Amino acid sequence: MMRERKRYVIIYLKDEIDEETFRKDLIDETINFVGVKGLSFFLPRIVFRKDNIFVIRTTVEGLKIFRSILVLKGGVKGRSVRIIKVTGSLKKAKAVSESLNPSMFSK
Amino acid sequence: MTKQYYDLYVRVPEFDMNICEEVVRLIKQKRYSGFSIAIQINPSFTRVTRSQMNFLEYCAKVAEHYGLDFVKRLDIRLKRVGAIKRFLQRYRRKFEVVSVLGLNREVISFSSRDNRIDIITFYPSKNFKLLKGDIEYIRNSGKHVEFLINYLRECKSNEQLAYRLGLYRKNLELIERKKIIPTFSSGIIYPEFIPDFLSVIDFYEMLGVKRETIIRGLSDYIKALIDKNRKKIMGKMVSPGVEVLDDEREKKICDNLS
Numbered sequence: 001m002m003r004e005r006k007r008y009v010i011i012y013l014k015d016e017i018d019e020e021t022f023r024k025d026l027i028d029e030t031i032n033f034v035g036v037k038g039l040s041f042f043l044p045r046i047v048f049r050k051d052n053i054f055v056i057r058t059t060v061e062g063l064k065i066f067r068s069i070l071v072l073k074g075g076v077k078g079r080s081v082r083i084i085k086v087t088g089s090l091k092k093a094k095a096v097s098e099s100l101n102p103s104m105f106s107k
Numbered sequence: 108m109t110k111q112y113y114d115l116y117v118r119v120p121e122f123d124m125n126i127c128e129e130v131v132r133l134i135k136q137k138r139y140s141g142f143s144i145a146i147q148i149n150p151s152f153t154r155v156t157r158s159q160m161n162f163l164e165y166c167a168k169v170a171e172h173y174g175l176d177f178v179k180r181l182d183i184r185l186k187r188v189g190a191i192k193r194f195l196q197r198y199r200r201k202f203e204v205v206s207v208l209g210l211n212r213e214v215i216s217f218s219s220r221d222n223r224i225d226i227i228t229f230y231p232s233k234n235f236k237l238l239k240g241d242i243e244y245i246r247n248s249g250k251h252v253e254f255l256i257n258y259l260r261e262c263k264s265n266e267q268l269a270y271r272l273g274l275y276r277k278n279l280e281l282i283e284r285k286k287i288i289p290t291f292s293s294g295i296i297y298p299e300f301i302p303d304f305l306s307v308i309d310f311y312e313m314l315g316v317k318r319e320t321i322i323r324g325l326s327d328y329i330k331a332l333i334d335k336n337r338k339k340i341m342g343k344m345v346s347p348g349v350e351v352l353d354d355e356r357e358k359k360i361c362d363n364l365s
Contacts, residue, residue, distance in 0.1 A: 067305065067310060068309055071256055071302040071307060072260065072310070083305070
């Protein structure tokens, strides 16, 4: 069986929030929009965090769902979310996140 | 050459010079190449003030400083054709893009036939119907039909959102089938919540529109419309298809012909 292609989405959250709450909110929004079937494609997992910069692991299909949620809702539960970059490997995602300075976005 | 993406409908909470730079900076962060701030004409606000025009001028300057293309846009949201005509007469040449919200049959029918209107904005209600004659006029005069995201964000319940998404899907399918030019904008007041163009592409793709069409609706089609209108305002386009060339371009064309 072929391995599913993953995507690592680097996002910036304006508000301070803990990982678990953000993950739960994201799952709630996904179920609200695409239901449980859609969630099976998305299945977000926070794999890295540096201050307000998060790296979420998802599938290629899941990325489209995530972006659609951001278009429809403007964020996650009223919180502004910005996609900074999408990478194909965790190594690269971590490198990009490490190089970013959160104060660049908070201005 | 990379594509230039536009958000042709950004709204601001107030016409205050202080927020201008913030808006431009956020648009730049979202990696757009150009944007437009629209002045809305609706039954409760029926004139364009001097301060609004000054605000647009100032925005254009700030956008230029940041390397963005700024477009002045007039958005008419009236139900009576007579009132729309009055505004068109007064303001057409002061704005680079003029759009009308398709609130009822009368307005849609008029907007698709009047050459001063560039964009018909889709309004998600059962009143928005493009009939055979309208489609023919829209196609022949190269008008755009615009889809805004803010109507989807304003939904109060999931049922309303589902209903509106259904209308969007139905009308997008019609527009693609009839080969009308679509445009995709945000129409959102706070620039912080404006989606980036990649998200917009993915979202409309989920609604069944071809990726190629969406990309063009965010970039090429808008650029062509703005260029055409700027030429018209500068007096370089005498009538549709007749253009006054500058010396350099004239020479290039003559060389090609010979």
